[in-house]
Amino acid sequence: MENFYLGVSILLCMLVLLCLYRVIYGPTIIDRIVGVGAIGTKTLVILVLIGFIYGRIDMFLDISIAYALLNFIGTIAAAKYFEGRGEI
């Protein structure tokens, strides 16, 4: 089962690289924020998988909970910041 987890996490890492393209190229700033948010959700699952692979499940689950919270708050903060500005 560990090899299966390893395969899934490698697949997710490649998807993160794909999202990175949109973060670098993204025509507007908001695209970059969404790209970072998408990378954040993928990293969350990768974190949980790392916990399973290395056997330290408790530690990595707490890290991924904190990461999910921070990712959400980051996106909301960026949205609130862009609420006021008139142009992109």
Place this chain on the structure above:
Amino acid sequence: MEIVKVISVILILGGCFFFITGTIGFLRFPDFYSRMHATGKGDTLAVFMAVIGFAIYQGVFHGAILDSIKLVIIAVFVFLANPTATHAISRAAFRCGVKPWTREESK
């Protein structure tokens, strides 16, 4: 007992499938809102399926009930938080004057 492993593997593979489709949609769609549409929904369901698959496998095979409870908490939180963040970002984008893509523009 094997059926549980099959179920969790199917859930995790389903999660990977929706991650892939969400990323492809995120890269290929022409305009910000359609990209947001793909990412917001695709990733949310993918995280939910993958993490529930982990929780089932952990709960049954390793008997780690506390870990599977934490995993379910993560799944429910992401299931609630991701759409909220998506809504906030797209509303902010709309307020900032990001125009949706129209068919005429593509000609």
